[in-house]
Amino acid sequence: MKQTGDLNLVKKINKSIVLHHIRSDSPISRARIAEITGLTKATVSSLVNELIESSLAHEIGAGESSGGRKPMMLLFNGTAGYAIGVDLGVHDILAVLTDLTGKVVEEYRVQHDNASVEQVVGLLKASIRELIRRAPDSVYGIIGIGIGVPGICDENGNLLFAPNLGWENVPLQQQVEEEFDIPVVIDNEANAGAVGEKQFGAGKDTANLVYVSIGIGIGAGIIIKGELYRGATGFSGEIGHISIQHDGPKCRCGSLGCWELYASEHALLEKARIELGESADLESLLRMADAGEPAVSRLFERLSYYLGVGVVNIINGYNPDFIILGGRLARAEKWLMQPLQTVLEKRSLPHPREQLNVEFSSLGDRSTVLGASSFAIAKFFASTRVSVEHN
């Protein structure tokens, strides 16, 4: 049912607002918070003191006077607890331990051969266990685990379908929650990546962005007005299966001419195998391009073109003001960026484009883990203390 209003809600809202400012505008004084929120100084004072009480904020001493008594500056206490973010990849697992600000303090990587679900989930749990072991002591301990997966999930944290892993219907959240008895959030790796970029990457100051993850397949995470947008059933952005050629080759999804048949890493390697007469991986293709092999540069150029076609569709369909390209293929930025820009300039509607920015991810392969950890932190603040939204 819908949330009704009462004093509890009022306090929750205001505490959330106060904490938000301490988190994002720190160091900041009580008086300044009162000024920008419109709350009275008394209210802010009381809420801040409760936050200090619960170790989420602390005073760090007096600041500069502006003509009167010196303000007592407040800081968010990022080390009151720690979160774990995991990127469950098709061939490897990347897990990080972050503090409550999202800063990475420990990292753990492991390859897997994807032999069986049990084995991979076992490795996943082992990674988490290792990071828990390494976590510093803190007031709240490990407050949550976020996992980004290469597939679609439902709202209960079941991994419904992960084609590139070959998994179906794995109750991942339940399994991990039972193991560690810590709140777990599962979401698509592109959604996590979008949040990661929004929070820590190029999209920091943007309320509307699309993160396109170009790996073996293509996925997208869409953030509108600061919030992750999921489709009707909780998983959206199967954007790799938007057709860019209605009579193109058949895709395993049933449709024809899907974008991901043209612009994914898989598509690139396939084309390379055909045109170069031998199979190569992305790393060697990059080396060959660097060495000045024209056939390979042409491959990347062709890929950029198709990438651009799909990105134009995103622009026209979703109308973001920032597009961030990530995933494994982001390493080829050098070869992709310029031709991509050309396609966009030629093909996108003038109105949406005006204020549009396109960039490759600056977080390397960490977009997803950072976003996943961010999910865990958000859940902690939503359930325990206060709800966190806005911008």
Place this chain on the structure above:
Amino acid sequence: MKQTGDLNLVKKINKSIVLHHIRSDSPISRARIAEITGLTKATVSSLVNELIESSLAHEIGAGESSGGRKPMMLLFNGTAGYAIGVDLGVHDILAVLTDLTGKVVEEYRVQHDNASVEQVVGLLKASIRELIRRAPDSVYGIIGIGIGVPGICDENGNLLFAPNLGWENVPLQQQVEEEFDIPVVIDNEANAGAVGEKQFGAGKDTANLVYVSIGIGIGAGIIIKGELYRGATGFSGEIGHISIQHDGPKCRCGSLGCWELYASEHALLEKARIELGESADLESLLRMADAGEPAVSRLFERLSYYLGVGVVNIINGYNPDFIILGGRLARAEKWLMQPLQTVLEKRSLPHPREQLNVEFSSLGDRSTVLGASSFAIAKFFASTRVSVEHN
């Protein structure tokens, strides 16, 4: 700045919840509202009495007892005020006067030849003036005007670009507001249509739907979790310009192979001209198809195919659970539905499709006006309703 919490907000929230139930579950008793909202009987009683005070609800007598005192049933007072909804078309204007429940009480239609912006806006104002003249007396009078336009608008109600009208940068909201001194909302006709369908049409029980308006161009209105979704810049869903053939014919938008080049009314008529050797309008094509002309049926069949290709893109990209096809081409439902369904079954991902429904609009050409009027009503309740005390 963000809204902080105080007692005012609490009351506003709860009053809004109570009114919502009176609007949608009426006739309903105070006790029942308390039961389903979780508010106490005392609170509900107090809020209901204020709503009655301000003429938005009234008592209609006792209902059936369920083993105790008979409940006093409440009704929403739909005639406390009236709203005007307008569909500004490329060749005509349709305007309606509705009560606060959205029920149409007066209608006004007029053709226009789109000679100049001034002339058409003049006709628009005349239509509104006529409906205001015809409006019954009421407590609040005309509470707002909503206008659906065939183009993209910004949040200030400026019509930025309407290609099929040939208009650019018309401050429509301002012009109409100045004329009548009544709050005005401007939005895209497809957005309005989506809201109309959600409120009064096939999409009543659906939280996630896409309304595709297939007219001279193609537009879409997207509703996610009951709310209209607009892109970053306040106008989204230029879905007609998603490319379904990356190397297709050039579109005026700059891209190639846009959907609307294949599946709009304009595309159909163009194809008809070429294949039949003479130009015809939609109405005559429908007559010819009814008369059994195989060349014409083939035209519709071909159109359905392209329609399907784009709809599959919508399904994969937005993941709605209801798609409603409206606009002028909805009249061809008979010829389009079956082949369209075939394409969808063949081409869409299994997961999204499972719970998907596709239907043609049942509101005829009224989806947009009803949605537009609904915008006006929503604006009234969002701004005025709660602060109607102590006038």
Place this chain on the structure above:
DNA sequence: CTAAGTTTGTTTAATGAATTTACAAACTTT
């Protein structure tokens, strides 16, 4: 037909979070 139980809706007192007003402490400026 009466007594007991139920349901509805109002009244009254209590709760608690924010606001308003006042004020002390700590600065800067003149």
Place this chain on the structure above:
DNA sequence: AAAGTTTGTAAATTCATTAAACAAACTTAG
């Protein structure tokens, strides 16, 4: 040193919700 500013806390007030009590209106069991 006096005057003015700024910060943060304290006390009193406000007000919407809740909780508890209750009267009115109705049904049902015996």
